[in-house]
Amino acid sequence: MNPAIFAGVLVALLASSTRGKQPSRAPFSTGSVVAVLIWSILGPAFLFEVGTVIESLIRGEYRTALIALGFAVATAIVLFPWPIARTFLIPRGRVKASWAITRLSFWVWSGDVRGGALIAASWAAIRHAQRGHELDPTLVAWIERRRDAKPLSSGARWQLGGAGIVASGLLAEARGDRASARRLLGSALELAAPTRPKSAVTLAAEWLCAEAMERGAWREVEFLARTAPVRTRRLRLFGSIAARLTGIAPLPGDLRLRWQWLIAPNRRVTIELIRRALATPATASERASDERRRAEPPTLPDAEPLESALLLHSFMLACDPELLDRDDLARLGVAWDRALEDPQLERRLLERGLALGTHERECSPSQLAELVRDDLLALVRAAGLELGSLSESSELLAKAARRLHAELLDDIEITANALEARVKAKRELPAIDEWQTFLALREQYAAAVAVGGLELRRLAFQEVHGPVCALAVWLWNERSERALGNAMFHWLLAEAVVVDDAEAVRLQERNVDCGV
Amino acid sequence: MADSSWTGSDKREAARARLAGNPFYVLGLRPDCARAEVEREGQKLIGMLELELSSATRYRSPIGVHRRTPELVREAMAELRDPNRRLLHELWATLEPIDEVAGEAPAASESEQASLAPFPALRALGFGDWGRR
Numbered sequence: 001m002n003p004a005i006f007a008g009v010l011v012a013l014l015a016s017s018t019r020g021k022q023p024s025r026a027p028f029s030t031g032s033v034v035a036v037l038i039w040s041i042l043g044p045a046f047l048f049e050v051g052t053v054i055e056s057l058i059r060g061e062y063r064t065a066l067i068a069l070g071f072a073v074a075t076a077i078v079l080f081p082w083p084i085a086r087t088f089l090i091p092r093g094r095v096k097a098s099w100a101i102t103r104l105s106f107w108v109w110s111g112d113v114r115g116g117a118l119i120a121a122s123w124a125a126i127r128h129a130q131r132g133h134e135l136d137p138t139l140v141a142w143i144e145r146r147r148d149a150k151p152l153s154s155g156a157r158w159q160l161g162g163a164g165i166v167a168s169g170l171l172a173e174a175r176g177d178r179a180s181a182r183r184l185l186g187s188a189l190e191l192a193a194p195t196r197p198k199s200a201v202t203l204a205a206e207w208l209c210a211e212a213m214e215r216g217a218w219r220e221v222e223f224l225a226r227t228a229p230v231r232t233r234r235l236r237l238f239g240s241i242a243a244r245l246t247g248i249a250p251l252p253g254d255l256r257l258r259w260q261w262l263i264a265p266n267r268r269v270t271i272e273l274i275r276r277a278l279a280t281p282a283t284a285s286e287r288a289s290d291e292r293r294r295a296e297p298p299t300l301p302d303a304e305p306l307e308s309a310l311l312l313h314s315f316m317l318a319c320d321p322e323l324l325d326r327d328d329l330a331r332l333g334v335a336w337d338r339a340l341e342d343p344q345l346e347r348r349l350l351e352r353g354l355a356l357g358t359h360e361r362e363c364s365p366s367q368l369a370e371l372v373r374d375d376l377l378a379l380v381r382a383a384g385l386e387l388g389s390l391s392e393s394s395e396l397l398a399k400a401a402r403r404l405h406a407e408l409l410d411d412i413e414i415t416a417n418a419l420e421a422r423v424k425a426k427r428e429l430p431a432i433d434e435w436q437t438f439l440a441l442r443e444q445y446a447a448a449v450a451v452g453g454l455e456l457r458r459l460a461f462q463e464v465h466g467p468v469c470a471l472a473v474w475l476w477n478e479r480s481e482r483a484l485g486n487a488m489f490h491w492l493l494a495e496a497v498v499v500d501d502a503e504a505v506r507l508q509e510r511n512v513d514c515g516v
Numbered sequence: 517m518a519d520s521s522w523t524g525s526d527k528r529e530a531a532r533a534r535l536a537g538n539p540f541y542v543l544g545l546r547p548d549c550a551r552a553e554v555e556r557e558g559q560k561l562i563g564m565l566e567l568e569l570s571s572a573t574r575y576r577s578p579i580g581v582h583r584r585t586p587e588l589v590r591e592a593m594a595e596l597r598d599p600n601r602r603l604l605h606e607l608w609a610t611l612e613p614i615d616e617v618a619g620e621a622p623a624a625s626e627s628e629q630a631s632l633a634p635f636p637a638l639r640a641l642g643f644g645d646w647g648r649r
Contacts, residue, residue, distance in 0.1 A: 358600045367604060
């Protein structure tokens with residue numbers, strides 16, 4: 001029997017059977033063993049076939065050369081499945097072919113061949129959609145069915161891991177849902193190491209960096225590239241370029257930048273980036289003069305309180321919110337406090353209301369205060385400032401803070417209660433939807449905390465701890481989704497430490513220790 | 517209820533739009549103008565916009581210069597017909613409109629803008645290009 005045929009049968013059998021995921025206790029994964037086995041059989045056979053092709057061509061035996069070429073191509077598919085999928089099938093949007101070929105990729109996707117195949121299919125779906133084809137829902141369902149399929153072996157500890165989440169993120173991108181794609185791919189980096197194949201994490205980190213570059217969000221690129229759980233030459237280059245462009249320390253020198261570019265892939269494409277980076281100053285002192293400054297806020301010493309407040313208000317709205325600081329917002333709050341307390345304002349409203357024929361009490365300073373409060377909250381959120389510390393300086397801001405705290409907590413409570421009720425009733429969702437529910441709640445929590453500060457964080461944690469913990473325990477204990485459960489335990493532990501909840505810390509430490 | 521789907525930037529944009537879209541600025545009038553003046557100016561602007569006269573296509577507010585459309589003018593006229601709403605708009609229109617934005621950061625230098633400009637990295641890394649669609 002031809003070794004290529006023998007190995008092909010072996011590979012097909014392995015590809016169909018490698019399903020459930022178990023954390024590997026061996027120093028190398030099963031996939032790597034299979035890859036070595038295949039290479040030791042087919043490697044020499046491939047060399048022999050290529051040699052036969054060349055020899056036959058030299059001798060002019062074209063029929064033999066053709067047969068040998070056929071065998072060589074068949075062997076190459078088994079030996080180099082990922083490069084073939086990556087170079088020929090994915091760019092052409094061949095979803096099913098990419099999936100099938102990647103099922104043979106025991107080397108690149110040694111930790112999770114099934115997940116790798118899902119990623120290849122989802123990536124091909126993006127390219128398919130980008131080529132102007134309408135994304136066929138049956139094709140999406142085909143990928144999702146494979147992602148959600150139960151493993152053949154009963155002892156699998158997790159079904160949805162990093163690769164499945166990355167595939168779902170790419171599928172969201174194929175559907176044109178960029179926000180979900182960003183959220184899912186970002187979340188894949190947070191899973192415990194054994195549950196996320198390195199190739200999947202690398203792909204996710206590089207996609208996230210590339211997407212941030214598309215938006216010109218260079219600070220985000222710097223953070224992503226420098227904190228990613230994997231370090232590739234490309235990510236190192238991206239991190240250094242972004243650091244140099246944004247001025248975030250440590251700033252790489254010219255020599256380092258050139259070297260990183262030289263050893264990274266896609267040099268022809270990234271040469272524009274390296275030129276940009278080299279053109280920016282390499283030291284902090286040279287950058288000091290480059291810092292963006294905004295114009296000084298206007299002051300009208302003789303103006304009425306309302307006019308002063310309005311002037312400051314319009315100035316703040318016109319400003320780049322990133323340039324606003326605590327003092328600016330506090331000054332605006334105080335200006336509005338003075339304007340709204342001014343008896344002239346009420347008199348003016350009364351007199352003008354009479355002249356215009358308004359209904360009595362229809363227009364009062366409190367109506368204006370409502371509008372101003374909403375604007376102030378919008379400015380605080382856009383500037384990324386904490387409302388808690390600001391509220392000390394102004395009565396209006398204090399009122400706004402109290403109301404916003406209540407609204408944000410109510411919002412979190414509603415979401416957390418809905419989750420708790422569903423977990424109690426054991427109403428199961430597909431694993432990816434459970435993960436998305438958690439991510440959405442966490443995002444809501446983070447948005448609230450960003451505005452409310454530590455005080456709100458403590459209260460919000462009390463709301464989310466129970467429901468999220470119940471979901472994680474359910475996923476870990478009963479649903480063989482330990483990758484997701486463990487990631488949730490990690491997040492709860494980190495939050496419990498921040499809000500200094502000793503009881504929750506003890507509980508989550510025990511949960512985290514259970515591992516995957 | 518706070519809507520978490522709405523970010524601070526969205527709300528800030530809405531606040532800016534409210535100030536920029538104040539009916540008095542849209543109509544180019546001061547808050548103490550008479551009702552008849554509102555109608556007269558509104559009709560005049562609609563006529564000018566239908567004739568696509570360039571002098572009517574822009575208006576000024578305290579946060580800059582904006583595009584004026586017939587819909588915006590009609591909405592402004594409707595807003596000022598309600599005395600309660602007009603009273604509130606009068607307060608916000610106390611400020612004089614300006615030609616330039618006072619609070620805007622000085623424009624970043626050309627080289628700074630070029631270095632921080634977006635880069636089509638998704639296409640470069642093989643994730644494709646939605647522009648081809």
